[in-house]
Amino acid sequence: MSKRQHSHLDVDRIGKRPRRVPKKHLYLVLDDWHKGFSIHKIDVDALQDATTELHYGFPDPAALRLAAPVNRLHMDFAAMGSNIFITTNPCSPNTPTLVFDTETAGLTMGPRPPIQIIDTTTFTVATGGMLYALTHRHVHEQHSFEAMSWAPMDNDEPWPSPTMRWSWKSVPSPPPFAMDDVITSYALHPDGHTIFMSAHDLRYHHLPKGTFSFDTRNSKWRCHGDWALPFQGQAYFDNGLDAWVGLHKDGYICSCEVASRSSTSAVEPEWKVTKEKLFLKDPERRLDFARASLAYMGDGSFCLVEVVLRKGVEFKCAFGDRGCVLHMSTFGLKYDRRGELQTTRHHTNSYVVSKYLPTVSPQVFWM
Incomplete structure (x- = not known):
């Protein structure tokens, strides 16, 4: 049996019969049609076996297409x-969430988002069966921290109903951020229950406000010092490097020593960046508001996606039919003999795609 096939089999508890473990895929979210969004299901094995020439669209139809209730309105994923x-209309307090189950390809209705996170979500991170969302409604307004989970329903319903449902609740301890603070980076500690996040004062972007952590077990916050994690957005823990990995400014990949959960220090953790750029390689083709997205696939493997202008297309003509190119890169990381961070198994596929919303970035999930 090949190694690839064996990786999708497991043994049941009595050890007699192997059972098939669902194979994971990349799920890519794009604003690639004029009425809304598409979710593309991508086999990473096929991706790595494909040629590196420019492709026109994806080989398979989208796993799910979503029409926006309001034309040219963004959605939250x-x-x-x-x-x-999926929040189909993040500007409306009456919009329910859609839930797309990637194992069954089923679509169902989810919970209505609380008013605190309508059109305000700064980031989301999942851990311990909870989805945490930090919000910042407007400048000069206080942050809030919300959590969604699969929880029991109230027993006073006047009609028969399910006993469990997805529901939101506010975290008991309010975030320790000032009204003008903006969260620039965040990461889940390898303990699985501590979320680290770094803040900058919106008025002085070059000065970090500090790095804080939130313990999901007891809802307590801790300040770790007036330094900032060196990432843009979310970072992921790589067991092989024993470090967080995320996107650094100007197109580089960054690894960072995991911060201690208990210490408070004025010295930021040690971090390193790759020598070569993996995104933002051509400034002339850059889309200013569309950021790259990183997903961790386990076993030291990552996927990076970025949308850029198609060669020969001017910015004013980019938004519509096939005006952009999506770069999808898979890679690993290691430290060389000198301790420098370098990529391994680097493979990039590029796809001509349509894009309709200038401020929307592609998103990629491994699940």
């Missing part, structure tokens, strides 16, 4: 377990 949660 977040992932937890095998589910992708």
Whole structure:
């Protein structure tokens, strides 16, 4: 039996019969049609076996297409377990969430988002069966921290109903951020229950406000010093490097020593960046508001996606039919003999795609 086939088999508890473990895929979210969004299911094995020449679209139809209730309105996407949660109209307090189960390809209705996170979500992170969302409604307004989970329903319903449902609740301890603070980076500690996040004062972007952590077990916050994690957005823990890995400014990949959960220090953790750029390689083709997205696939493997202008297309003509190119790169990381961070198994596929919303970035999930 090949190694690839064997990786999808497991042994049941009595050890007699192997059972098939669902194979994971990349799920890519794009604003690639004029009425809304698409979620593309991508086999990473096929991706790595494909040629590196420019492709026109994807080989398979989208796993799910979503028409926006309001024309040219963005949607919010977040992932937890095998589910992708979709807020189809993040500007409306009456909009329910859609839940796309990637294991069954089923679509169902989810919980209505609380008013605190309507059009305000700064980031989401999943851990311990909970999806945490930090919000910042407007400048000069206080942050809030919300959590969604699969929880029992109230017993006073006047009609028969399920006993469990997805529901939101506010975290008991309010975030320790000032009204003008903006969260620039965040990461889940390898303990699985401590979320680290770094803040900058919106008025002085070059000065870090500090790095804080939130313990999901007791809802307590801790300040770790007036330094900032060196990432843009979310970072992921790589067991092989024993470090967080995320996107650094100007197109580089960064690894960072995991911060201690208990210490408070004025010295930031040690971090390193790759020598070569993996994104933002051509400034002339850059889309200013569309950021790259990183997903961790386990076993030291990552996927990076970025949308850029198609060669020969001017910015004013980019948004519509096939005006952009999506670069999808898979790679690993290691330290060389001198301790420098370098990529391994680097493979990039590029696809001509359509894009309709200038401020929307592609998102990629591994699930």
